[in-house]
Amino acid sequence: MPASPDWRTEARATLVLSLPIVFTNLSQMALALTETALLGHLGTEALAGGMLAVSLYFALLAPGLGLAFAAAPLQAQVRGAGRLVGGAGRGWVRGMRRATRSALWAVGAALLPSWLLLWQTEAVLRALGQDPVLAALAQAYARAAMFGMPGFCAFVVLRGFLAAMERPAGAMWISLAAVMLNLPIAWALIFPMGLGVAGAGLALSLANWGMVIATLVLIRRDRVFRRFRLLGRAWRPQPARMREVFVVGLPIAAAMLLEIGVFSAAALAMGWFGAAAVAAHAIAIQTASATFMVPMGIGQAATARVGLAAGALDAAGAARAGWVAIGLGATFMAAMAVMLVTMSPVIAWAFLNPADATAAEVAALGATLLVVAGFFQLGDGIQVVTAGALRGLKDTRVPMLFAALGYWGIGLPFGLLVAHVGGLGPMGVWVGLGVGLAIVAALMLRRWRTVSRRGLG
Incomplete structure (x- = not known):
């Protein structure tokens, strides 16, 4: 049956909104990819140490990032409610400002404990059984990169504002510019200097702060955005609004910590198999993360589209927005699955210096892990888009429980079991990750079907 005009219109609107967000996400991922490639050419130990640092960095970034993501549904529903009353009055303008400002305050509070832990990266990793040399390299990266965490989270909050206003292209161009500048800066810091x-971590911090400063300049210079005065009286936190950010954002943060944490735990588990296994894991996880940025962007667009409809009390429109986004995400990830399975050796060697003595071993294992990653692409895409749609309805607690069950209750234990007892080694860890993602995707789809049928009442 051909799609109805409403469904076709929604698909076009979702694509128009999601494409700049997707390119923004890809640009963010390109920062990590380029630095991974540069560290790979520095040597296997540098790549492995950087991977351990990045794993811990993103795990500890999750609390702040989850609260930053909470701004998007709040901003979208405020704007949707403004549409419902025809945009009359300045109430919704104040609401957008308060949601943005409160999210920034909440992010700042959440990142302080993360900083304390990251400063002690070497001690944390050695306590977890990691190689002392790799742990020392990881600390050098983490201590330089940690100062960019507030900038990155602030950029996510401001990007949510632009998405709610349905004008996300500015954030895309800023992210692309950051990638273009980051590559020569990172190269200069890592090699000639x-x-x-540590140079890679410093380059990441500079890129993150550059993006948030550029976004603030963009908002300040735009005639429409300027009237929101997003940072007006920013020194005055609003406890009631911050509580709403924490109510919506803490489950998002917990779900992100569970998901990021399981991949971080997988990186640590790889450390038990040696530096080559960690380096191969770095190649596979960075590649899979790059493809993941597309459905993640579609999911962020779904948060805005569903939130706008929900704020306007349009239950049918909210359901339609979610299902369209899920279909788009699933289609893309099915194509990525084919690419990873068929091109894994080529992708693996792109990260390595052929002159390195361990390059052949790392490439062979990396190609194997990329094939495994190909088989869980579809589940990964479905779960992240569905989570984005649920966030548009401020439904964040149940998805958090699904993440706990799928990733930690089933996926990681199963992966460790088949890796050690089953004799699959590093590949077994990735098999467990795929199982966990498939379970979470199935549970998320069922939840969306139930919630979207229930309506907004």
């Missing part, structure tokens, strides 16, 4: 892994 001799900072090594």
Whole structure:
């Protein structure tokens, strides 16, 4: 049956909104990819140490990032409610400002404990049984990269504002510019200036702060955005609004911590198999993360589209927006699954210096892990888009429980079991990750079907 005009219109609107967000996400991922490639050419130990640092960095970024993501549904529903009353009055303008400002305050509070832990990266990793040399390299990266965490989270909050206003292209161009500048800066810091892994972390911090400063300048110079005065009286936190950010955002943060944490735990588990296994894991996880940025962007667009409809009390429109986004995400990830399975050796060697003595071993294992990653692409895409649609309805607690069950209750234990007892080694860990993602995707789809049928009442 051909799609109805409403469904076709929604698909076009979702694509128009999601494409700039997707390119923004890909640009963010390109920062990590380029630095991974540069560290790979520095040597296997540098790549492995950087991977351990990045794993811990993103796990500890999750609390702040989850609260930053909470701004998007709040901003979208405020704007949707403004549409419902024809945009009359300045109430919804104040609401957008308060949602943005409160999210920034909440992010700042959440990142302080993360900073304390990241400063002690070497001690944390050695306590977890990691190689002392790799742990020391990881600390050099983490201590330089941690200062960019507030900038990255602030950029996500401001990007949510632009998405709610249905004008996300500015954030895309800023992210692309950051990638273009980051590559030569990271190269200069790592190689000619001799900072090594610390140079990569410093380049990431500079890129994150550059993006948030550029976004603030964009908002300040735009005639429409300027009237929101997003940072007006920013020194005055609003406890009631911050509580709403925490209510919506803490389950998002917990779900992200569970998902990011399981991949971080997988990186640590790889450390038990040696530096080559960690380096191969770095190749596979960075590639899979790059493809993941597209459905993640579609999911962020779904948060805005569903939130706008929900704020306007349009239950049918909210359901339609969610299902369209899920279909788009699933289609893309099915294509990525084919690519990863058929091109895994080529992708693996792109990260490595052929002159390195361990490059052949890392490439072979990396190609194997990429094939495994190909088989869980579809589940990964479905779960992240569906989570985005649920966030548009401020439904965040149940998805958090699904993440706990799928990733930690089933996926990781199963992966460790088949890796060690089943004799699959590093590949077994990735098999467990795929199982966990498939379970979470199935549970998320069932939840969306139930919630979207229930309506907004």
